[in-house]
Amino acid sequence: MKLTVVGGGSTYTPELIDGFARLRDTLPVEELVLVDPAAERLELVGGLARRIFAKQGHPGRITTTQDLDAGVDGADAVLLQLRVGGQAARQQDETWPLECGCVGQETTGAGGLAKALRTVPVVLDIAERVRRTNPDAWIIDFTNPVGIVTRALLQAGHKAVGLCNVAIGFQRKFARLLGVSPADVHLDHVGLNHLTWETGVRLGGPEGEDVLSKLLSEHGEAIAADLRLPRPVLERLGVVPSYYLRYFYAHDEVVRELGSKPSRAAEVAAMETELLRMYGDPALDEKPELLAKRGGAYYSEAAVDLAAGLLGGGGSPYQVVNTLNRGTLPFLPDDAVIEVQAAVGPKGTTPLPVPAVDPLFAGLMANVTAYEDLALTAALHGGRERVFKALLAHPLVGQYAYAEGLTDRLIAHNREHLAWA
Known part of the structure; x- marks a missing residue:
């Protein structure tokens, strides 16, 4: 089995490597290829991997390359984890909307739209090259905004x-609070x-006892604190x-909080500098604790589970994925x-039935789905007017004066990544 990671020079990658190593019985990878245009990062991450x-x-072979076509050739699955524009672009996404x-x-609101506009054309180009080289390969997208990028691919x-x-x-988290194995916890996730x-x-x-009310009753304070929402709101x-x-x-x-402290992008950029320094230590042979603060917790386990299911080697029968609605909602x-939760197998993903969704949630989903449709149109075809309409449709913007100002800023800060600008 051959897997390719596009964006393999990411500081996330050792998390993924650790999962492949620990869970090799679930996903027996024989060859793992890390693809990235950044040669120096790729060398550091590849060495640690x-x-x-x-x-x-682990008996598998790890190779690195800057050549995308060579890297995906013969791959059974290709994982996408790239960031067009790097942390510098993320820094912009997190700051100019505050003006x-x-x-x-970086994934929602005006910043999320900017990321989608930069990312969708690049991902589609990669996917076309994968299809030309190996049309049977599965593409697993972890690149944000995942919903819009996955919709573009599909x-x-x-x-x-x-x-x-x-x-x-x-x-x-729920398994720890309940004192059970994670495998025993099935989420009605929608x-x-x-x-x-x-x-x-x-x-x-899927048919097991629903203990959500027990969780909220006994652990509501802890859950609310993690979400940074008042417990009465959850209740x-x-x-x-x-x-x-x-x-x-x-x-x-x-908005007030974000305007009063350094951006998350600045924190992550500093963290990445330190992580890359650590990755260069030839004595380091495990993912460092600092990586847990970088984000992406359990990404490797989710990726292994999904790849194993798609490639027929096992994995959980039901997994939360991003996939076509096809009447589910x-x-x-x-x-x-x-x-949503879906059955996963070599033929793809099939969403499980979802009970009627409360209008409080369904209404927001419908609103954001309309925005995502407009955002994808803007990403595919460009144009200031398309960007403006997508922003006007987003519930975190929603006023024409805001949409006008944000459109100007988005284009100004992303011109180098927008072929039409």
């Missing part, structure tokens, strides 16, 4: 599934990428929203990309 495999006794009084964040006819670590993070709610927490599988909602919902439920409070178009 080989040492991790060696320490854990208009809107949330500055719309272009690629064998693609989107992956996020929010659900597996909740699964692990929504769009970075716009999801846990409407049930079941023990043993009134009766569900556990993802932490990204705070941008919607406490927008003005978040009747209030959304069939070609919308939703994030």
